Amino acid sequence: MDRYDPYMDKALGLISVQSFPAIVGVADMMLKSSSVELVGYEQIGAGHCTAVVRGGISDVRLAIETGEEVAAQFGQAISSLVTARPMPNLDEILPIGSKLASLISGRERNRFRDHAVGLVETVGFPPMVAAADAMLKSADVSLSAYHKIGAGLCTAIIRGSVSNVAAAIEAGMAEAERVGELHSVMMIPRPLDDLERAMPLAECWLQELQPIRMPVNLEDQQQERELQPLEIPETVPVEIPAAAEQQQPMEQVAKMDLEYEPADPTPPAYEPAAAQAAPPPEPETYEPVKYPAPQAEPQAQPPLKRQPMEQPADPLD
Known part of the structure; x- marks a missing residue:
């Protein structure tokens, strides 16, 4: 268990x-x-x-x-x-x-989910085939399965919208009675999930869950490449030119820059000889700054004594 x-x-x-x-x-x-x-x-x-x-x-x-x-x-x-x-x-x-x-698991995954169900049961197989053919030709329905329960009873099961299933059942009943014996009929407009899972369904309508395809197949293992030893290139002697030959192109470029003078139609201005031969300015000299010496703090003076004030002489005396 x-x-x-x-x-x-x-x-x-x-x-x-x-x-x-x-x-x-x-x-x-x-x-x-x-x-x-x-x-x-x-x-x-x-x-x-x-x-x-x-x-x-x-x-x-x-x-x-x-x-x-x-x-x-x-x-x-x-x-x-x-x-x-x-x-x-x-x-x-x-x-x-x-x-x-466990015997009926997986039937709920089908294209007829939430569709109406129509069942037409006949006594014998030929009346059931005739009823199923008439139902498919009279309305937009699909034959999802047929079911046998013994005693010659066969049931055709159709799925579709409510109006189409109702019209198909009427046509199937008439055709089953014409060919053989009609036993019972049933229509369910909206089946619940439990009823949907228990309803018979042909294998062609089953929708199996497909595994998710990964971008990389992990089962296929890549073959490891063997490490190959690196080949050391052959040494070839290289002649290094002299230093003068290496500097020659740079000297030629500098010489060409010096020889190039732009054309100036205006003559150079006259400059006096004094201005041309002016001596270079003498460099300025700086004297060190002399700071005064720190003065001593003044000594404290004794307090002044108060002298008695002389009285002026009285002129009347």
Whole structure:
């Protein structure tokens, strides 16, 4: 048994009818009426189809009650079961959990996702082929698969828009009754994800996940290159010219620059001889700056004594 089973400790609900379109319609109503998960369909032959749902005990009971009401509209024998907590040994042996879900994994990835579903079931293979041909010619629909459940019952499954599927089913019913016997029909405008995963689908419509192509193929290993010894080039003697021969071109260029004089139509201005033979100026001399010597601080003088002021003589005396 797997280490983790998503259906462990969940209630089990089973409901069985003798028609594939009927069991698909019953499963659709059970999924939309309560919070249950459709594990898949178990078919034992003779037209008996069983829908397997898992979830909480209250949700499973509500789903089975709704499924019985829908199945009663087909006028067929109905058998149902609700188990609160099946033993792990049942999940390991019987197709009521992960074992059944693994058989239908990957069908939800197809081009018909979110398209309406139409099912036409006939007694015998020729009426089913005639009905499928009429449906494809009467409306813009695609034949996604056909399904057999035993007892001579064959079902053609078409996908498309709601209006096209409805028109195709009417044409298929008329053609099936003309050729043979029509058993049951069903139309589901918007199937849920669980119903989409459990719906039969031809292999040509399956879309397998492709691995991401890397820009570099890691599997292809590049061959390592062997190191080759470097070849030392042969030594060739080189004659170095004399220094005079190397400087000769530069001296010729300098001589050409000196010989070139631009044409000046104006004669040179007259300059006196004194100005021409002026002696060069003598360089200026600077005497060092003499700073005065620092003076001694003045000594503190004793305070002056106050002398008594003489009174002037009185002239009247």
